[in-house]
Amino acid sequence: MRQNHFFRAFEGLRGVAVLSVVIFHCTYGWPGYLAVECFMLLSGFVLAHTCLDRSDRPDGKEFVLRRLARLYPIHFLGILAYALVYWLIHDGQWPSYPDGTLFTLLQHLTLLHNVGFNPHGLTWNFPDWCVSVELWVNVIVFFVLPLRMKTAHLLLISLAAYLLIFNNSHRLGVHHEVYWGWLASGLVRGFAGFMLGWFVYRIHVELKSGRLISQWSATFMELLILACLVPIFWLRLQDGETDFIALGLMALLLLVLSQERGAVSQILSTSVAVYLGRISYPIYILHITVLDIFYQNQWHAGTLGLPLFLAEFIVTVVAVSSLAHHWIEEPCRRWYGRYRQNQQLTLAMAGP
Secondary structure (H helix, E strand, O other), X not given: OOOOOOOXXXXXXXHHHHHHHHHHHHHOOOOXXXXXXXXXXXXXXXXXXXXXXXXXXXXXHHHHHHHHHHHHHHHHHHHHHHXXXXXXXXXXXXXXXXXXXHHHXXXXXXXXXXXOOOOOOOOOOHHHHHHXXXXXXXXXXXXXXXXXXXXXXXXXXXXXXHHHHHHHHOOOOOOOOEEOOOEEHHHHHHHHHHHHHHHHHHHHHHHHOOOOOOHHHHHHHHHHHHHHHHHHHHOOXXXXXXXXXXXXXXXXXXXXXXXXXXXXXXXXXXXXXXXXXXXXHHHHHHHHHHHHHHHHOOOOHHHHOHHHXXXXXXXXXXXXXXXXXXXXXXXXXXXXXXXXXXXXXXXXXHOO
């Protein structure tokens, strides 16, 4: 059985991306939403490496259970925490949504939110719109697409999905909008990013089988891509064609980082960056609830000043997310690992 390679730089990249999302939801006015594209690209790349392009691909049941064990515990915690905090802040009142309070809650609990049933807007713990997208894109890719997709087809499918988004929305920051009355834009966005990440993985494999690039060459390419990417964020170019330019640059950056040769890759591989990446999922899911608590207590940029507010907020979110990671996320993973071992042992003892 082929051993999975752990891309430390990717874990650090997750940490940077999730902090970008956190800061974006505190400030807005800049294209921080594009960090979600980074998660989708990474999802496609990593799942291609660990599952989709392997000869020892798991069966369908194992794949779905593995994804649910990864996604659902923290997702459920996020819904529970958001509902409790909202109820306390609003004197026993529940949120009201055009698509229905109970209906949207049931969608979240069953991971059916943001697949086309809430066309009037995001609901409840709204950043987790991409959790359902992640799960259902994984399911579609695993069960619907052929076992061995051609590399060119991966790129063509991704480009077709992005063209659909461009023609209908002219921007990448879509999630709840529905095309033609039935197709969820967020699902198309997640599918496009996943397929592009899978394509990048294939190119990575081709590059690894050839001559390795030098450290200086890798560093130059990393810095060149960042020099093109940073101005899009710095100049606040958002909700337009530049979204798609930034996407292409992020895909190129992912490819270069996957070689693990350059200085940027080494920085992202440091212990602090990797730890932030490891707890990035709880950070992403829980930060809005923490932000609501801050705002309720009048702790925001207007009262504290933006630097102090961001520092206190990020430290609090990281602390809360660390607890969620160590007390919930990791124990659930270990429990599922023991469950799978017991299942395999039972099957082995039963014999043919």
